[in-house]
């Protein structure tokens with residue numbers, strides 16, 4: 001079962017509460033129910049603004065001033081979390097691909113607007129750090145090739161396969177490794193490989209192409225049988241157990 005880490009928040013990722021919004025729309029956007037359910041909650045006096053009960057659905061409010069049933073609203077300024085993805089979960093919204101990473105989060109978050117999305121994807125069998133946010137600008141920023149944010153992976157190759165060859169290090173660093181047959185596609189950007197065992201390695205990538213790690217190793221004749229993402233920029237798993245998450249503070 002997924003739980004939220006108890007690490008103490010420092011700053012919130014993005015403060016959107018300065019913008020005023022209709023009270024009923026705010027509660028609907030934060031996933032607190034249908035318009036009818038929210039109207040009922042207002043009529044029952046369960047909603048307060050600045051500590052004073054409020055029944056007017058059209059009142060313009062700031063999210064941080066609102067309480068429902070005496071509780072402040074959940075992530076009123078938007079969500080940006082670090083999830084420790086366990087193996088077996090798909091980075092997808094398609095229920096046919098269940099179980100999904102979103103199944104590890106509070107169900108109310110799936111009723112929020114804007115919708116939550118992952119920053120890039122990890123394969124179903126890959127474990128480790130994935131960022132999930134409702135901030136589309138942040139997703140664009142973090143996935144922009146201009147940012148070239150380092151992503152650190154831990155790799156194990158097939159125990160029945162060959163031992164890792166030191167010559168992979170300059171090849172991965174060269175910026176000339178191609179992982180596609182198409183001549184038109186650019187080779188991989190220089191990547192930093194550290195061989196840590198006969199069939200284990202660390203790899204730092206500065207881009208994120210489809211199945212990139214597995215395809216880089218496959219292009220050199222190796223099969224990746226275990227893949228884990230340890231960090232993205234300065235964001236790390238910091239002791240988060242698989243299946244748990246925490247708010248991502250500051251920038252990566």
Ligand code: URA
Pocket residue numbers: 121122123124126210211212213214215227
């Ligand atoms: N590269 C891969 O091959 N798979 C992942 O999940 C992430 C990076």
